[in-house]
Amino acid sequence: MLSNTPWKILTRLVEIRSPWLTLIGEKLEDNHQQILEYWRVEKADSVIIMTTQNNHFIFPPPSYRPGLGEITLDFPGGRVPDDKTPLEAIGAILKRELGIEEKEIDSLTPMNSKGWAINSSFSNQKLYGFVAIISPEASINPEKLGANYPITEEGITQLLKELTCLQCRGILLEWLRTYSANQGIK
Known part of the structure; x- marks a missing residue:
């Protein structure tokens, strides 16, 4: 017991x-x-936003990660400032990483309301995941667009080969579990 x-x-x-x-x-x-x-x-809690537009996953340019000493592909994300909620942090993150305004988001869906422990034996940090569907009319500056993958079985398989961030993979796999149960992937 x-x-x-x-x-x-x-x-x-x-x-x-x-x-x-x-x-x-x-x-x-x-x-x-x-x-x-x-x-x-x-540490401050984190937000990761799985961004999609026109049936593609949208990524900012890969970033250098000092902990790994490598450049990695990641969904937009960042820390939640002390004076903000995870939802309130999203606008600044998407503006910084993809150059889009909140008004260019057609829908924003939280994946979890409580936050997932990132490493509960070592850290108090929690991860909040969101899915943002960007308006088809929204124009993303090419300098802010790092990659896009079609939302198909082949696109997801390729993305999982290149996405090494466990937090980003967790968000994608949680979305896939929920999405595929409701709509399916072509």
Whole structure:
């Protein structure tokens, strides 16, 4: 049987704050009275927006990811500022990454309302996913368009070969599970 008893914080070893994250080291006592040293990161929640237009997935240009030391393809996304909700963060993200205005979005559907834990043993950060259907008339600046993939079985198979971000893959696969159950892929 699982215990619902939270672990006790015995002492904080260190706390390092930066604009991007807070790193915390603590001594904890678990529900079996074991003393453990544990490190965790507190970060702002994230939003990823799966963008589609004219039956294609739309991506901004690939970006350099310092943690990987690589350039990767990702759906538009970013951190949720402290003074905003995930929904309120979307406009600025889409403007920055694809150069589109909120009025150019025909529909915006949340994929989750609670937020999915990104790495619950190490971080408090949650991920919120949205699907944005961009108006067929909206013009995306070619400098802001990194890639597009048709929403077909072949297009999704190719996209999954190139999409290495687990968060982006999770959003795509969750959408695919829901979408394919309702409408199907050609």
